[in-house]
Amino acid sequence: MNSAISAHSFKTTTSEAVADLLEQLGPGNPVVVVFFCQPDHDGQVVAAAIKERFPSAQVLGCSTAGEISNQGSTTGTLCAIALPKSLIRRAGSAFADYQQGGVRQALGGALQSLSRSLEIDPRTADPQRYVGLVLIDGSHGTEEETNAHLGDMAPFLSFVGGSAGDNLKFKQTYVYGPGTTLKKGCALCVLDLAVPFQVLKTCHFQATQKRMVATKAQGRVVYEFDGAPATEAYAAALGVRPEQLDFDLFFKNPLGLIIEGKPWLRSPQRADPQARSMTFACEVWEGSEVFVMTRTGDLVEDSRQALERVREELGTRVGAALLFNCVHRRVELDRSKGHEEFVRLFDFPMAGFHTYGECWLGHINQTLTALVLGQAQ
Template identity: 30%
Template sequence: MNPHFGTRHECGVVVLTTSPQEEHSFWVDIGTAARSGRYAIGLLFFSQDCFPADAIKNRMAEHAPELTYAACSTAGEIGGPDEEVGQCLAVLFPKDLFLATAVRIDGIRTIGFDRIVAQVKEARQTFANTGDALSGTNEPGDVFAICLIDGMSVVEEMVTAALHWALEDIPLLGGSAGDSMRFKKTSLILDGEIGDNCAIVLFFRSIVPFKIFKTDNFVPTDRKLVVTSSDPERRIIYEFNATEAAAEYARAVGIDPGALSPMSFASHPLVVRVGGEYYCRSVQKVNPDGSLSFFCAIDDGIVLTVAEPTGMTRSTNEAFENVVGEIGDIDFVLGFDCVLRRIDAQNRQATQRIQKIYQKYNVVGFNTYGEQYLSMHLNQTFTGIAFARLPEAAGEAS
């Protein structure tokens, strides 16, 4: 394959990327791979500003009708040759080392916890019955699940909790689809069916050793904001400390309310303490009435703490080094990285350093509106699954 468009990893996974100006070769390469019959499934991450969902659907139907695939729109793509947004990226998993299937859960805003659990349990049982189809992979530790979910659904916490309940011992990670920071409508596709208000759950069984991990880089301060008026269903906070939310947040972080922007929110995240640990509750945007919309669940009475990002380069590098210490050399990483981390890296002129780490460990994935990790929906976090580098013979056999 043309090296500008494609990279083949030792485990047989193929990563293809393209810009709108060079997309013909991209679709031809996907079609060639699909016709070979060697691939179990494809994941596509795309900028819907440059690649509308209808175009993705039509190109896949034209070039690769035989390939099972799941796709979602992003707030940025990770793994392209230039590390710029506005791309389409495909990750193809080979059949001899991976077994995969997918299920789509529609109507997630209204379907309810129990129906999600039932649907995923049924899909899980069906997948478990295929265990003998991939030699040597019948242990729970050989299976993982990925979730792609509408990042404008405002129900990611409920869905993630339901998935965790249904999956039991199967580890989960994933990302919330984005729409290039427009906050209007995201797109998800499963085998040509386009939708929003849905989640796609993918089950994988792997011969390749892997490790699921996460990393963040914020520390809490002593500045507290108590939610005194909110709309939990829409994730909107109207008041902190009985004062207009935007004005009180701006005062707490030392910024003029009129200057609040995504850069402000990335540099001054809010965190909540749960079970002795702090988790981000990141601000999405300022509304005209001075309220704040959030990426994660909020409610009246919650005490939020202003946090300060620190040492993103160091903490990210340490996280990857720890994974190497557990599974050995990394072949590639499928990663879901909060868009606010990208913005914060830009603010602190750390973009190139973070990109070098991602390039060193072959990270591919996308910038999200939220990250899923086991039972949690997170913000301002990188969640990833690292696949170990196989011995040379195994790589050639793939």
């Protein structure tokens, strides 16, 4: 196996789907296999079967709000990507169960395990050589704490990934490994790369002139913007009444932090008419200035331009990519019937999923993040 291989099964039962997936992956000795499965599949069965086929590979995966590969952007399926030694010298993976001691303790243990297996210090590892993948459960709101602790414990390493989904049921999500199913926790995989890499982050939104300060907030709930009830301030910024706030308005008008000229989006989830508060899919820090955002154009065209920028920065052809695409973007592609056009952007092996949140330097919404690897020479 000299090149990455992407596979995608549309079989409905787990046993049929994983057999189909393994047939597509074929023989070989990949260093890492990452899979993404619809929530009704038994992900532990998938992980065990992949590990049995490729015993030396690091295997990790999660449930999704939709699956992405070169064969399509879908729901109700199973996809995976196998990454070979020509791209990755070696890799280590570990699982952090937050039900055993909390987020910080579990992450610390996982990073210690990675440190031992790769014989590196996460605090000083070369960020040009090593990069991390992170898959977090999307049910418990631990993403901000996870990213904060990763930043403290491995300050120079990039961790790219997303939050597991359950196809918009919002009941229970899962992170998987061989013999491991986490309902509350994350999977980490650190890659020792043999090729250059870039992190892609893009969204087709820009800031309007309407800005607010979160004057009273806790976690993902904002009680006041600019000293006024959150629902009233947000509605006024949109030019509507608080009782008119609904999914479509939230969908089209997220809020954004602007950091070094780039937007980091926070998606409104719901408005509480009694408390006049708003809950977001991402933390809004008390005292932070946020802008009402508006779309700049087409999702697919924005993604194409972002991919072209990454190709230029990479300085070589792309060998593989893992995609983490917000479920809000999936909904937009559903409405515009743009899934096929989106998938055609990627003329190299790739796989990924539609997420409940995206990870890179923090937790964000309504964004595409991706780990893009150069082609082996």
